[in-house]
Amino acid sequence: MSRNAHPAGPRHGDVLPAPSQSARPDDVNGLDPAIWPATATRTDGVLELGGLPVTGVVRDHGTPALLLDDADARARARAYAENQTFDVYYAAKAFLCTAMARLVADEGLGLDVCTGGELAVALAADFPPERIVLHGNNKSVDELTRAVDARIGRAIVDSFTEIERLAAIADAAGVRQRVLVRVTVGVEAHTHEFIATAHEDQKFGFSLRDGSALQAVEAVLDSPSLSLAGLHSHIGSQIFETTGFEVAAHRVVTLAATIRDKHGVTVDELNLGGGLGIAYVPGDDPEPPKQTLERLRGIVELECAAAGMPVPQLSVEPGRAVVGPSMITVYEVGTVKDVMLDGGVTRRYVSVDGGMSDNIRTALYDAQYTCVVANRASDAPPVLSRVVGKHCESGDVVVRDTWLPADVRPGDLLAVAATGAYCRSMASNYNHVPRPPVVSVADGVATTVVRRETEDDLLRLDPGVTA
Template structure:
């Protein structure tokens, strides 16, 4: 599988850009279909989405804005749902009521991990029995809300939570379905801060020290809880299934031990999410069909080895569904050439957003694809760094992007594959209001998350006593 490695090495943020010329594209106007939403195109030089020119979209909705191709997202959801597995969309990637309704329409389940995400799901009328409730520190109040709502299952993450949930379920007079989150000791090939199955981390019960087995026994000891399965999650932005093979081997080994010791055959094995998407040319994630066929085959082989009935298999794709479906469009404010040591030049292009709407570049050193969106240009490309408007030197949107040499203030830039973990991790740093999310379908655009205003920010400030005076 392809891996994205910068030719200048891990310190390329500090180095001159010369070596990056290895990645210089033949035509900076081309939209790679592996990266951009299915409806993305150029018409008369202007990037279009859902049949609408981004120039018209920005004229109506402003910038920066996340534009989401609804047909693209629904198609990806259907691709995941078209197999004999239970699919729970990971709401942490991006969630709003409109999206939750689309997922319900397409037959998916929904994974939520806080009371806020649960509130969005309930406001959307999402079927409670198709909800699973995650999280490493669920409060008693959150558990009460989940149980009262009738969520299909709770993934428990600590012995304290098992006791809390058992008490809440007993108080409500229900028997709550439960999965144990198992830390399987598998670290997927991903960034250190998004690898979630090695031992030294906050999630789950370790297999190595026997905590996972003890957690299962603790659940079985409570009449108000029903142990229905085991859960594992090995990381994010994963391009291959070898890590899942080891994880499944270990989880199913635990399931066999629970059968032998307690006579319990579990109904479900949830292998989590973390499946990657293409951010730059050369990234080559598997299709949902390829991934799910491999996962089903892995579980079947492991179950046959220990003589277990094959349980239901569940997965939690979030990024893989919403990530490729959205783009972010910014307006260029300044174009600033900077001469580096040795006489080389880096061009800093400042846009009207930044780390407040996409923290992933600063947090994970994430790479993105960016194009000039409001016109086509045949001018020789230059290597640029797309930066935001925030008071941080690490406020970088795209570290290295080839853009036409005639780039100027007022141009629009489109950044691909920003549907996951951009709006959902957005902040109000420097008191910048968060951008809207606008769905586009069949030539029509619809706001599904409105743009924040300065009045929204001031409304949270008790010192703001006269909105009429301060309204902009």
């Protein structure tokens, strides 16, 4: 969905989308199992996660805080790993810390990193380097050197400059680095629709249309220090259907057949990328991993059969689909304000102690979320509300439209579901607000896996601060 361009400031609110027409819930205290983590439940009205009441967790760790349901995340990772016909790489950009890297390693997944920082975390967690793939459209010489020195399993090459850089670095290290060529297939898929057009005006990959994808493959084949592992494509984010993959698979397999016919080289691997969707609000209906992977394999098998070639080793890169539903964010309500709009309509603003510094996705993508009062149940009728943050920005919206009980009040705890993907990863210090912690909860035990930033942390970076 496109957004109108506008400056930050007082007019920001004027161009926010109109309120959603989400249905009034039958139970304002309910926890939809398709949206909330597996262990989420209520006891005496209080939301529990991992066997712990969130009231106790935030008493010890403060708010805002992101709570990771360890059992839920492990089960989702395991559901991908159990499909033996795919190599699965967890997309670290969704959320990464050493504990998360160890979790996905324990469950049998590989790791997809896209910066030197993500690689550093993976190596600090003793993640097996041969199970790491390195992405990125502008990998620096230093990043590529560290990756080669660490003996990572795969590098996804994204430009001719990068092929030259990587070849030189691998040659100097005496390594033959395995690479996949990222192909721009001209397909963009988002949620329930896809556009099979020339969607190639982007910074990632090599175009099929202008022939650069084949040229990139040939550059890799010509390099003694590089080894062509296969082809990579990525068609979008928050995808619920596999229709777009049919077009993408056809085009990538056609390229693989061209490589075979022209150079006598068999493409051994095909990475279909990530982007598999999750449920954020009622009505979102993603497929289970087993069904999705079987459907993807069936698509590729048909295309390979038509091209007269064997099915290559397949891989995918889920990130959001593993950690997104496994984490919630808990805030404390600070103020509740009713604002009269044109036509006598009233909008309720519920302000919390976080906001766009810990969840930029609503402001950036117009993302939708589900939230509930977490510290108690309520018999009050639902009121359509907007949950907003504490930042000096009119677009600082956490949940644009949600139903909350009419008696929501300062001091209540609000829990927002499905915040595992990108929220902590994209968090900032806007307005010099320290970033929140991530607390893993499992079997009645809470463990800090990313500590809360402090004002001392912020001041430590400022050389002008006096002792």
